[in-house]
Amino acid sequence: KAGVTQTPRYLIKTRGQQVTLSCSPISGHRSVSWYQQTPGQGLQFLFEYFSETQRNKGNFPGRFSGRQFSNSRSEMNVSTLELGDSALYLCASSPTRTSGSWDEQFFGPGTRLTVL
């Protein structure tokens, strides 16, 4: 079974631009979560989607948004890029999202975003 895939793997943008990152979960997985990884802040949760609905959101400004499609593929968008948005963006998928229990998350290789 193929793992989580993320495209592109690397991106270079300039301040003020916007960017869209894509994530394809493992086949059959319906929950997709996004994380930002930086040396200073570590791994921080951005948001989670399940059945095309955002079910949970982290403490990030509104410039960060996402969506999920009917095939469970997900995209995240960052508008008006800032230098501090430079990071590794990781996507993770889970087979189920059940209240009271939790399945492990399977991570993709990430998209390395550099903002100049």
Add this chain to the structure above:
Amino acid sequence: GNSVTQMEGPVTLSEEAFLTINCTYTATGYPSLFWYVQYPGEGLQLLLKATKADDKGSNKGFEATYRKETTSFHLEKGSVQVSDSAVYFCALSSNQGGKLIFGQGTELSVKP
């Protein structure tokens, strides 16, 4: 709120040495606990997990026991290899779905 604290790295060991990476947590309720590993240039891979108190997770020679009384989930391996060099993250499941809370990560370097 929920949080995870890991011992700071980097940790440098010789091959075949014993490894312990400390992890303590603060959480309400009964979270699941995880160890993930990240090799250079890659995403995170689940190493092991435990879902309730006194559970022991194990994989590839690594072990960790969910200790509720000490709120800890320390990672251990009896004999490390050069190929174990990576960054290790302790994490817990929050009571909000789809969200893992991670420690800061501990870099391990194993020398031959």
